[in-house]
Amino acid sequence: MPKYTFQSFLAAFALLVSVSAAAQTVTDVPLQDTAVKTKSTAAAQSAAAAAASDAAKKVPTAEEIAAERARLERMRAALAAERAALEQYKADLVRRQQEAAAASARAKEEAEAKIAAEIKAAGSAASIPPPAKDDPVSAKTLSPEELQRQRQLAIERARAIEKAVATQKAADAKKKAAAAAQTTTPKDKDVATMKLRRITQDKVRYVHLRDVAVNYGLTFAYTKKSNKISGAVIYDKTRKAVLSATYREGTVNGVQVHFLYPILIKNNEPYISEVDFLTCLDPLLRYKTAIKLGMKTIMIDAGHGGSDPGAMNGTHKEKAYTLQIAKRLQTQLEKLGFRVIMTRTGDTYPTLQDRAALCKKYKPDLYISIHCNSSTNKTPSGIETYRVVPVGGTETKGSKVKTEKQSANEFDANNSRLAYEMQKGMLAATGATDRGIRHQAIYVIANATCPAVLLEVGYLSNAAELKKIASPEYQNKIVSGILAGLAGYGSFLR
């Protein structure tokens, strides 16, 4: 072994001593962190390796050994300090846990006391169990066990109150929901979602009227004449529709309505034509079917004019009165902030096509045509409002079924409601005879590009009514009726 000298033997011996000292030092300290232990061992090994490398060159001096010992001593002290810090942390943790538990217990006690106080305040409500004789309030002298029992009772009473309140709240909510269903179902339910029995008779589709009533939340009843079913009525406190099985005339909320078909009684069950249901009954009893259009711009059409005098009675000409009323209406509407477009402002005659073209061009929100009625019979008087005939329906004075859709048919439901509101408004304002909402193939309203109605404000052939129509007072009444109708129609759009 030529490479190993005595000196190198000594160095190896010194190394052995230091390593064993390091190992001893490490095991002396009961470490909790094995990573530290591994690290210390690794450090010792690394130091030993370095020392071994050095030892190959020279023998460690006594000073060097002492320094190594001191270094190991410092390491031990550091580890001891670390252990002490850990112990301190553990103690702190335990203390904090105890504090939290105490705080929680205090909070619980306070909550219980609060509940007891609330029970006392709640007094003797019928649904609350009466407080026991030995109420905790007067229990200052009671034993801790009794106090505990009282507290438990208080909690139970509080729970009873909570339960009673919750039950009451649930009952109230149920009641409210039922009431809401009563009023909102007819308004909000989509026709498509209604469960309605349907039949077809003579190529006309019919809907079971009793089912309609159920969906609207209305009561159904038959009307009878000479002990035979003559028609039906559906109603509640605020709405009522009367329908005949013989005639097309009926009423909705007291206003005469010329339906498209009489109702059908089959196997003692009532049916309304689907077209009447969708375009007439539904828009008059509910708001759901409205197309939510604006009503800012209104086109007023004064009937006839120029070469076309319209109806005449002596020197009285329809064209003059329609223009007077139209102008009064224009003034009032403009005062209210509406934009008004007149189909004529003087004694001129725009053709029916011209009038329809104006509507198409200016795209008003509503089209109102004003006319006066006439009859060879001098007796009839009163007001009528016309709307376009819905497809599948017939004219009021006719039986031919309309098959072709016209532009105003886009607004069948709105037309119907507009006609109803106009008729209702004018009747209320004038006290005139109700001749109803009717359907007729009238060019200007059928070709309108918006909801449209034609008003027959009275009979020039009736002397008494002519006198009224010629007066500014009555004309103003008609105008105020139209304004009221517009207000009603406005609520239909909301």
Ligand SMILES: [Zn+2]
């Ligand atoms: Zn006319």
